[in-house]
Amino acid sequence: MVIVKKVNWIDEDSREADILLSDGVYSIECFCSDCNLSEGDVFSDILYGFNIKNIVKSFNEEYVIDKKDDNYHIQGKLVDVENGVLQIGELKIDLSDGNIPKDIKQNDYIEADISRIDIY
Numbered sequence: 001m002v003i004v005k006k007v008n009w010i011d012e013d014s015r016e017a018d019i020l021l022s023d024g025v026y027s028i029e030c031f032c033s034d035c036n037l038s039e040g041d042v043f044s045d046i047l048y049g050f051n052i053k054n055i056v057k058s059f060n061e062e063y064v065i066d067k068k069d070d071n072y073h074i075q076g077k078l079v080d081v082e083n084g085v086l087q088i089g090e091l092k093i094d095l096s097d098g099n100i101p102k103d104i105k106q107n108d109y110i111e112a113d114i115s116r117i118d119i120y
Contacts, residue, residue, distance in 0.1 A: 002090050004041040019119060021047075023090035028065050028072070032119040043119075046085060051115035052098025058109040063088040075111040078104060086110065093117065 005027065006020035017035045021028055021043055030047055037043070064075035065088060076088035081104070084096035095112060104110055 002043040004037045004039055004043055007035070007037060007039055021091065026063060026065055026089035026091055028088075028091055028117060029067070030117045030119045035119070037119070045119065047091065047093045048097070048118045048120060049093050049095050049112075049114040049116070050097050050118065052095055053113045055095065055098050055100050055104075055110055055112040057101070057104050058111045061109050064111070070115070072114045072117065073111065074114060075109065078106065078108050078110050081106040086112075 002021050002023045004019060005022045008018040010016040010018060015035045016033050019030050019032045019035070019037055021030060058075050060075070062075065064073070066073040074086070074088060074093070076086045079085055079087045084094060084098070084100055086093045086095050098112060
């Protein structure tokens, strides 16, 4: 279960916030506009990655979320190759904004660089 751990309001009037999500093992910070989430809420939707680069197959079957200078390097399992959905723990991220190479198949582990992750 993914839980909203922290809400950092950027602009409460326009409902923009940075949200910290966690499944208890993996955590990720996301941008949320028109946000109606509160700390402690259960989050069951898919996150959206933007400006995705360097999608490659990984030979390490592990989950990684590494944030450096507001950019993410992530690694996880491609659970939906048609829609480009990557899973890290219980977090799911839509990578359809990126170019997933054709040799990557369903349930392969992949890694990618992402400059922004949003909640819609």
